[in-house]
Amino acid sequence: MSTVALTADTLKDQIEQNDIVLVDFWAAWCGPCRMFGPVFEKASEQHPDIVFGKVDTEAEQELAAAARITSIPTLMAFRDGVLVFSQPGALPARDLENLIGQIRAIDPAELAAAKAR
Numbered sequence: 001m002s003t004v005a006l007t008a009d010t011l012k013d014q015i016e017q018n019d020i021v022l023v024d025f026w027a028a029w030c031g032p033c034r035m036f037g038p039v040f041e042k043a044s045e046q047h048p049d050i051v052f053g054k055v056d057t058e059a060e061q062e063l064a065a066a067a068r069i070t071s072i073p074t075l076m077a078f079r080d081g082v083l084v085f086s087q088p089g090a091l092p093a094r095d096l097e098n099l100i101g102q103i104r105a106i107d108p109a110e111l112a113a114a115k116a117r
Contacts, residue, residue, distance in 0.1 A: 003044050006053035008063040014051050015078045020103055021051040025067065025074040027058050033073045036090035043096050050100070077103050080111045 006014060006023060015021050024040050026033035044052035057064040057072055067076070071088035077099065078084065084103060091099065 003041055003052045003054050006055050007060055011053070011055070011063065014053055016081055018051045019080060020049070021053060021078040023053045023055060023076045023078070025055045025057050025064055025069045025072055025076070027056065027072055030072050032090045036073050039091065039093045039096060042093065043100065047100060079103050079106050080108060082111050082114055
C-alpha cells in the first residue's frame, strides 16, 4: 500500500478503523521532510497491512495545531486507536523498521487496558 493523504476529515476514521496507523506530518518546503518522504513511502510498500498517512501541515494547519505539531517532520504511530509514539525528526530506514517492529509487538490487552482508563 502506498501512502495516503490524511485530512481533518479522514484522520480519525483511519485511526479507528485500522490496527496500525503511522502519520507523517510534513510540508513541501521542509528539507528533512523531503528526505524522510522516500523512506516513509518505501516502508509503506513493504508493510501493506499498515496505513501510512501523510498530513500536509500547510494545507491542514488546524489539524497540525490540534496534534500539537511544533516541528516537522513529526511521526506519530497509533496501535488499536491509541497513540503509542510521537517524535519530531526524520528517521533513517532501519530506525523506522525497528519502530514498526516495536509497534507490532505491543500487547493488544495492554492497549485495551489503556483505553479503558
